[in-house]
Amino acid sequence: MDATATTPNGDDAPPARVDLRAEFNEVGIGEVLDQLDRELVGLKPVKTRIREIAALLLVERLRKRMGLATGNPTLHMSFTGNPGTGKTTVALRIASILHKLGFVRRGHVVSVTRDELVGQYIGHTAPKTKEVLKKAMGGVLFIDEAYYLYRPENERDYGQEAIEILLQVMENQRDDLVVILAGYADRMEKFFQSNPGFRSRIAHHIDFPDYTDGELLTIAEGMLNEQNYHFAPEAKAAFERYIGIRKTQPLFANARSIRNALDRIRLRQANRLIADLDRSLTAEDIMTIEAGDVLASRVFGKEDGRDR
Amino acid sequence: MRLTQGCFSFLPDLTDEQIAAQVQYALSKGWAVNLEFTDDPHPRNTYWEMWGLPMFDLQDAAGVMMELNECRKIYGDRYIRLSAFDSSHGWESVRLSFIVNRPKDEPGFRLDRQESDGRNMRYTTRAYSADKPEGRRYGG
Numbered sequence A: 001m002d003a004t005a006t007t008p009n010g011d012d013a014p015p016a017r018v019d020l021r022a023e024f025n026e027v028g029i030g031e032v033l034d035q036l037d038r039e040l041v042g043l044k045p046v047k048t049r050i051r052e053i054a055a056l057l058l059v060e061r062l063r064k065r066m067g068l069a070t071g072n073p074t075l076h077m078s079f080t081g082n083p084g085t086g087k088t089t090v091a092l093r094i095a096s097i098l099h100k101l102g103f104v105r106r107g108h109v110v111s112v113t114r115d116e117l118v119g120q121y122i123g124h125t126a127p128k129t130k131e132v133l134k135k136a137m138g139g140v141l142f143i144d145e146a147y148y149l150y151r152p153e154n155e156r157d158y159g160q161e162a163i164e165i166l167l168q169v170m171e172n173q174r175d176d177l178v179v180i181l182a183g184y185a186d187r188m189e190k191f192f193q194s195n196p197g198f199r200s201r202i203a204h205h206i207d208f209p210d211y212t213d214g215e216l217l218t219i220a221e222g223m224l225n226e227q228n229y230h231f232a233p234e235a236k237a238a239f240e241r242y243i244g245i246r247k248t249q250p251l252f253a254n255a256r257s258i259r260n261a262l263d264r265i266r267l268r269q270a271n272r273l274i275a276d277l278d279r280s281l282t283a284e285d286i287m288t289i290e291a292g293d294v295l296a297s298r299v300f301g302k303e304d305g306r307d308r
Numbered sequence B: 001m002r003l004t005q006g007c008f009s010f011l012p013d014l015t016d017e018q019i020a021a022q023v024q025y026a027l028s029k030g031w032a033v034n035l036e037f038t039d040d041p042h043p044r045n046t047y048w049e050m051w052g053l054p055m056f057d058l059q060d061a062a063g064v065m066m067e068l069n070e071c072r073k074i075y076g077d078r079y080i081r082l083s084a085f086d087s088s089h090g091w092e093s094v095r096l097s098f099i100v101n102r103p104k105d106e107p108g109f110r111l112d113r114q115e116s117d118g119r120n121m122r123y124t125t126r127a128y129s130a131d132k133p134e135g136r137r138y139g140g
Helices: A019-025 A027-038 A045-065 A087-100 A124-138 A158-172 A185-194 A196-201 A213-226 A233-246 A254-275 A285-286 A290-296 A299-306 B016-028 B062-073
Strands: A077-083 A109-112 A140-144 A178-183 A203-206 B030-037 B077-084 B092-099 B109-115 B121-127
Touching: A019 A027, A019 A045, A027 A045, A027 A087, A027 A285, A045 A185, A045 A203, A077 A087, A077 A185, A087 A109, A087 A140, A087 A178, A087 A203, A109 A124, A109 B121, A124 A140, A124 A158, A124 B062, A158 A196, A178 A185, A185 A196, A213 A233, A233 A254, A233 A290, A233 A299, A254 A290, A299 B030, B016 B062, B016 B077, B030 B062, B062 B077, B062 B092
Parallel strands: A077 A178, A077 A203, A109 A140, A140 A178
Antiparallel strands: B030 B077, B077 B092, B109 B121
């Protein structure tokens, strides 16, 4: 749309030589990649894969400049992994990388689930899906828990209709839109098996590993830092134990569980501070989370009783 | 007779690229883009039919172009116009509107004169195509 945007094509012949470093700096993805490394804890395989994709796209850009055009590569991706492993966060970064490299025009992310795509009665689905697609054009469409689109147990389910429209646009308008499907690994696998069209249209399958205990602790500290809190030394030890126990319990959602735990801990900390109204507090008092705030969690109580 | 109305009516028809650029401009201003079609192109006919809903919250012109191409597939033998609606306070009206599709064959308008009381003359214009029933006016 912006005619002046990327390549200075015009009538001058393609250059015989290109400066890789200059191109790399000009595009500014180095910064995004470094940010990715800095801000996201762990996720080694994901980061490696994103670097690879970025490298490929950079080379593709150079090829285009040298007149070796091959048509845009397929960029649709699938992110599999347990809840809270950073799929949405990475999708946002990917959008920004693709935008900097000029493979999507706007670089925004539209995040949807089944509800936004599938209608409730006949004739409702197609306009709904198309509306979402139109909003996502020029950017990235992130479909969370994509396998819910397909419900084999109900043959009159409208999900199939949404899938067909999606596939069509993914194929025909590759330049306008990048689709990222996300969800748990095993269910995504089943989803792809029953919809082979999707698998073949998706170039990059990226698996998000669970975080280790140490990584979760780093994440927790990072989150607290952002909100101007910090652990007292004993509190840190207590939180380490908390992570160990919480991991074994059902409905553990990695970083998301950590965030929720921290929210509750902050609540307890506030409660503790309020309990003694006559005390004068320093900034340090308000910022510090004590071991008691952590240990009051129900998670510790269940350690022996294990009732719910 | 080539029918003209709306913006750019003094220009030749816009190419798709030019249409997309105009749409992108409208979107950058936060206007909602609509597609309308009709086979009754009388200038006083303001009630064109809408193709789908107004397109709010779009970022990129590609979405509008996709709908336009869909609309052309079905109503390629009618007039299609694109309008951009500004919902901001104080405007709340159409800011931009132009024709993006026209029938291959446009028979044009007839001027009817009616002699009335005394030497008064009343004038009216009628589209030749409007003699046929709706939907069959432009060879559809």
